[in-house]
Amino acid sequence: MFSTRDFITAGFDDVERARRFLEAPELAESSRGHLLEGLSTAADPDLALLSLVRLAERAPEVVGFVADDRIRPRLFRLLGASEALAEFLLRHPDQLALIELDDAACSQQSAGELRRRALESVGAEGPDGRWVAAEAGAEGAQALRVAYRAEVVRIALRDLNAADPLAVMPSVGAELADAAAAAIEAALAVGRADLAEHFDPEDIARVRLSVIGMGKCGARELNYISDVDVIYVHAAEDLDESVAAGIAAALASAMAQIVGSSGIEPGLWEVDPNLRPEGKEGALSRTLESHMTYYQRWAQSWEFQALLKARHLAGDGELGRDYEAAVSPMIWSCSERDGFVESVQGMRRRVTDNIPQQEVARQIKLGPGGLRDVEFTVQLLQLVHGRVDASLHVRDTTGAIRELSEAGYIGRTDAIDFDSAYRYLRVLEHRIQLVHLRRTHLMPTKEAAQRALARAAQPPAAVKRHTAELLAKRWQQTKRQVKSLHERIFYRPLLATAANLSTDDVKLSPEAAQARLAALGYLDPQGAMRHIEALTAGVSRRASLQRQLLPVLLGWIAEGVSPDAGLLGFRRISERLGESPWYLGLLRDSNAAAERLCRILSSSRLLTDWLEVSPESVAWLGSDDELKPLRSEQLLRENSAKLRRHNNSESGMRLIRINRRREMLRTALAEGAGLIDVDEVGLSLSNADGACVQAALTVAEQEVEDESELLTDLVVIAMGRQGGQEISYGSDADVMYVHRPREGADAQVAQEQAARIATRISQLLTAPLRPAVPAEIKLTVDAALRPEGKQGALARSLDSYREYYRKWAVTWERQALLRARPMAGEAAVAAAFMEVVDEVRYGTGLSDDDRREIRRIKARVEAERLPRGADPALHVKLGRGGLSDVEWLVQIIQMEHAQSHPVLKTQSTRQALRAIAAEGILAGEDVQLLDSAWTLATRVRSATLIATGRPSDVLPRSWQDLEAVARWCGYEQGGGGHLEEDYRRATRLARQVFERHFYGFN
Known part of the structure; x- marks a missing residue:
């Protein structure tokens, strides 16, 4: 046939x-x-x-x-389209009459009509909101479930046969939600009949219980199968509160069982009350006053976002409406809470992060470009602007998109695209769930299932033209479109406000624009508006380009710790650079450069100052190669050329100090961009300091030669962290000055000349210059580690050092020499001095007395040098498990084992740690703990100055400063607390290793 x-x-x-x-x-x-x-x-x-x-x-x-x-x-x-609904008709052939219904009977039914039919199915009678069913127990549940599924069949017939599935999607979701609310009302009626066996019927009648719908049911955009999120609120007339609460909880539990438990007719869906105050740990039902107390005192931002959908579903209508009215002001003011936007964005990231990896590409709801991206974007815009615009006080997503567009918060084209994408994704979700009436949001993997989905999502007339390939193509296009809109739509409305664009685009009122800025995190929205207006005013090319760029730039700036400071810094730099074509082109053509600039400006006070006085350095942000720190040889050559052009004078020294600031800026920008690690930071900063000290030495010697003959060759020996090339931004330079008189020179005169040159070096590095070097962190040299400390000669001859160390060197001086490294001066003299140093620091090992002395000094340092009131657990230098602990342990191991393990002969703490592990002197696990603590402490020390502009050896206590330090250390938004936890953990473990091996504690 x-x-x-x-x-x-x-x-x-x-x-x-x-x-x-x-x-x-x-x-x-x-x-x-x-x-x-x-x-x-x-x-x-x-x-x-x-x-x-x-x-x-x-x-x-x-x-x-x-x-x-x-x-x-x-x-x-x-x-x-639905095997599950076919199974329902097989169980209840009498319901086949639904197929014969005419279009009018299948059209959308009112919520009141649906409730009437549901209550009629269980024979409910009584006052409105306190119905009692004639059909109780399993019979009542059975009747209710059959009646509900009959409504679902009717709705599905209308949906599946619609000429435009996307057009009817909102009404389908609304009717499903109304049918669910009606089922809950009927289930409450059955529950009241069931509870009569356990409670006094009069007491039951006195309890007013309202079921508040949340999520999709509250918004009237329910799926065919979904949990129904609810919150319960009750009141009682002339009844003890504990009794009333018990009855309310029992009625709520009974309702959930009637709706969702297993039975001859399967359960409908789960009633989920976990959005209630305190979640699973909280009371199942509360009074209205108890709800309000919780929301006013303890609720988190996400709870107000959830309440955006709250709507009375069933039970006592007056109480439900009172609840809606009471929470409404809190919902629409929640965007004023500190960190509100960040918390919403963080919640969206957590949703994405929690998707199993194998499901990400198949997720219609939770994945990138999915339904959640639409919903979070729309809800965030509503909550930001709804405080001043009541037109946005709507619950459903499609209605909210429409209102946001009509009010100008989303451009018309974007709104059309967003609405269409959302409807399409919801239709796909509906069709996937209809097959088995199971909760799923995953695109099927089998081709046959994909083909069926493609046909189900189309109107009957277009079924034959759709294939699995066409479905996949449109779905991927939709995801890309949603992802793009989600990433930029929140910031775009500021464009028209700042720039007075044409009426074809979005326009916000000043109040709405300021509300948006405040929600983004700008503490002074009016000030931010002034900056925006200054940047975009006029008809110049710069203003035109800024109008195009600012929407995205404002978002990136807002992701920093201090958006207000970031926007001010951006304005100042833009004004300094004026119409520079390379600057405008960089912002337009390099997303990486523009994003780096915005985040630096809003996260670092120090770098903002440096960029403002050296705005041409912004160009480096567009090239990773430009951000790579210069090598020592390059810096020395560049400085030497500048000095020659200025006759080795103070004016040349001014340029050298500017070069040092420039190289510190380059290093910081490279670190902020993740291009260099902590070792490279220390090396780069040490190279910049070394080149600067070498230049100062050259100028000081030239000044001597201009007056008389140069009688001695001076070298500068770096000590401490400068010697180990492990410094941070703004570190002092611990040094020693060594000289060797030239042949025929008078030793005493040469000594005086060397001391004069050493003094002059310090002056050249720190003295005020004219014109001044703005935003400079001066390089202070400290010679306190020289023999006899501050009581000894500032500079000594090579022979004097040799004699001193041979006769008088004590243990702490040997330890200090472990970091000694030539920094500037005559190479031959430096090499000769290092031969002397190597004999002292590595030559004799450690006696028991030496060990006791080192331990005694370390204990004294811990007791006396930690600042009063400082928390030892948070002091990165002298605190427990901090830099000092790790370095002292490494140094005592070097002094004891370097003779037999030459690989330990290094000035670098981390290189020494690697050698200690490789030689088996300490277990690899212990070395890893020490290295982790030292690295984190070093990064925190640098980040504190970069972020706050103030040097400090203590982990910041203020939230903003701690957050800024955490961001610089690579943590996500809101990572300040995580940084402190990680630091405490790392240093606690490092301290345990230190005590075990340094003091011999077990």
Whole structure:
């Protein structure tokens, strides 16, 4: 009768089975001519035919539907889209009459009509909101579930046969939510009848319980199958509160069981009350006053975002409306809370991060470009602007998009695209869930299932034209579109406000624009508006380009710790650079450069100052190569050339100090961009300091030569962290001065000349210059580690050092020399001095007395040098497990083992740690703990100056400063607390290793 091609054209996968089914005796001969035509409109013709054969066995009258031109497409669209609803009709053949309903009967029903029918199904009577069912127990639950699923069949028939599924999607979601609310009302009526066995019926009647819908049910955009999120609120008349609360909780629990427990007719869906105050740990039902107390004192930002959808569903209507009215002011003022926007954005990131990796690409709801991106974006815009614009006080997503567009918060084109994408994704979600009435948001993987989904998502007339390939293509396009809109739509409305664009684009009132800025994190929205207006005013090329760029730049600036300071810094730099074509082009053409600039300006006071006085350095941000710190040889050559051009004078020294500031800036920018690690930071800063000291030495020697003959060659030896090339921004330079008189020179005169040169070096590095070097962190040299300390000669001859160390060197001086490294001066003299140093620091090992002395000094340092009131757990230098602990342990190991393990002969703490592990002197796990603590402490020390502009050796206590330090150390927004936790943990573990190996504590 039918050819194989006919079956394939109709969409069948199993042609032979379809042929056998068509020949089944249950299907009348007269109906077979219409079967293939009807089945070709089904999403899954195989499923539709199988369900029809099974139905025909139970209810032969269904075969008669096939010949009816009006009923036939309705029947097959339902059977081919939902196996679960076909199973419902098999269980209840009497419900097949639903297929015969006319269009008017299938049209959207009012919430009141749905509630009336649900209550009628259980024979409910009584006052409104306190109905009591005649059908109690399992019979009541059965009747309720059948009535609800009959409504779902009716809604699905309307949905699946719609000429435009996207157009009817909102009304389908609304009717499903109303049907769920009606089911809950009827379940409460059954619950009251059931509770009469356990509570006094009069007490039950006194308890007013309202069920507040949340999420999609509250917003009237429910799925075919979904948890129904609820909150319960109760009141009682002349009844003890504990009794009332017990009855309310029992009634709520009974309702949830009636709706969702297993039974002859399967449960409908889970009633989820976990959005209530305190979640699973909180009381199941509370009074209105208790709810308000919680929200006013303890609620988090996400709870107000959830309350945006709150709506009375069932139970006492007056109490429900009182609840809505009470929470409304809190909902629309929550965007004023500190960190509100960040908390919403953080919640969205957590949703994405918690998706199993294997599901990310298949997620219609939670993944990038999915439904959650639309919902979070829309809700955030509503909450930001709803405080001053009541037109945004709507619950459903499509309605909110419409209102946001009409009020000008989203451009019309963006709103159309967002709305269309959201409707399409919801239709896909509905069709996937309809098949088995199971909660799922995953795109099917099998081609046959994808083809069925493609056909189900189309109107009946377009079914045959859609394939799995077309579905995949449109879905991917939709995801990309949603992701793009989600990432930029929050910031775009500021464009028109700042720049007075044409009416074809978005325009915000000043109040709305300031509300947006405040929600972004700007503490002075009026000031921010002034900066925006200054940047975008006029008809210049710069103003025009800034108008295009600011929406995105404002968002990036807002992601920093201090958006106000960032925007001010951006304005100042932009004004300094004026119409510079390279600057405007960089911002326009390099997202990386623009984003780096914005985040630096809003996260670092120090770098903002440096960029303001050296705005040309912004150009480096567009090139990773430009950000790489210069090598020592390059710096020395550059400084030497500058000094030659200025005759080795103070004016040349001014340029050298500017060079040092420039190189510190380059290093910081490279670190902020993640291009260099902590070792490279220390090396780069040490190289910049070394080149600067070398230049100062050259100028000081030239000044001596200008007056008389140069009698000695001076070298500067770096000590401490400068010697180990492990310094941070703004570190002093611990040094020693060594000289060797030239042949024939008077030793005493040479000594005096060396001391004069050493003094002059310090002056050249720190003295005020004219014109001044703005935003400079001066390089202070400290020679306190020289023999005899501050009481000893500032500079000594090489022979004097040799004699002193041979006769008088004490243990702490040997330890200090572990970091000694030539920094500037004559290479031959430096090499000769280092030979002396190597004999002292590595030559004799450690005696028991030496060990005791080192431990005694360390204990004294801990007791006396820690600032009064400082928390030892948070002091990065002298605190427990901090820099000092790690370095002292490394140094005592070097002094004891360097003779037999030459690889330990290094000035670098981290290199020494690696050598200690490689040589097996300490266990690798212990070395890793020490290294982690030292590295984190070093990064925190540098980050504190970069972020706050103030040097400090203590982890910041203020939230803003701690957050800024955390961001610089690579933590996400809100990572300040995590940084402190990580620091405490790392240093606690490092301290345990230190005590075990330094003091011998077990």
